[in-house]
Amino acid sequence: MNYVLIDYENVQVKSLALLKGEHFQVRVFLGPKNTRLPVEFVLAMQELGSRAEYIVLETSGANALDFHIAYYLGILASTDPSGFFHIISKDTGFDPLIQHLKARKVFSVRSAAIEDMPCFSKVAVSAIDTKDAVGEGKVKPTAVRASVDDLIKVAVDDLIKRKASKPRTPKTLRRTIHAKCGKGLPAAEIDAVYESLVKRGYIKVNGQKVTYALPVAKP
Numbered sequence: 480m481n482y483v484l485i486d487y488e489n490v491q492v493k494s495l496a497l498l499k500g501e502h503f504q505v506r507v508f509l510g511p512k513n514t515r516l517p518v519e520f521v522l523a524m525q526e527l528g529s530r531a532e533y534i535v536l537e538t539s540g541a542n543a544l545d546f547h548i549a550y551y552l553g554i555l556a557s558t559d560p561s562g563f564f565h566i567i568s569k570d571t572g573f574d575p576l577i578q579h580l581k582a583r584k585v586f587s588v589r590s591a592a593i594e595d596m597p598c599f600s601k602v603a604v605s606a607i608d609t610k611d612a613v614g615e616g617k618v619k620p621t622a623v624r625a626s627v628d629d630l631i632k633v634a635v636d637d638l639i640k641r642k643a644s645k646p647r648t649p650k651t652l653r654r655t656i657h658a659k660c661g662k663g664l665p666a667a668e669i670d671a672v673y674e675s676l677v678k679r680g681y682i683k684v685n686g687q688k689v690t691y692a693l694p695v696a697k698p
Contacts (some may be wrong), residue, residue: 482555486568488544495523497593505531508517511539556585558671565596586674588667597628631670639693648687
């Protein structure tokens with residue numbers, strides 16, 4: 480499950496269209512001054528039903544909303560340790576928390592907008608076979624969007640082809656994934672791919688040693 484925690488004081492999200500999938504849970508954090516929300520946003524929240532919830536602060540204070548997000552993230556992570564947690568905020572103050580969570584194998588990332596979440600990022604065309612998507616030149620390759628699943632496929636296919644020459648340390652593996660999926664991708668997206676590989680059991684990390692349990696390549 481993907482949990483999306485929106486810092487509405489910091490980012491006034493206008494659309495939730497990308498979060499309609501059943502694998503998304505949305506929490507919108509509102510400060511005392513967020514008393515007027517766009518009708519379109521309210522209707523979008525209603526459309527998500529039980530998968531969406533408002534969390535309203537009754538009193539204001541320095542970093543009060545940030546602390547609330549951290550608290551609820553901790554509650555959700557204890558309930559669903561295998562979940563993926565997205566903080567939507569431009570506030571870089573969340574980044575130390577993200578690093579702390581990652582060190583404890585809690586999959587998490589901060590994005591400045593819903594569209595910037597790793598699962599919605601643009602991918603280098605060279606990394607993915609876009610022949611079917613672009614058709615006969617009707618759509619420019621740069622317009623093709625790919626999910627983390629697409630990147631995982633690229634990374635897994637590459638690792639299978641490497642046979643005995645697979646990376647043996649987490650650092651080298653991350654570099655390999657970055658080079659194959661696209662050097663232009665931000666580190667957060669490579670982290671999402673790496674963490675998903677761990678979550679799916681394709682790689683196992685023991686200290687600075689990496690072992691593999693990749694799917695069998697089709698002949």
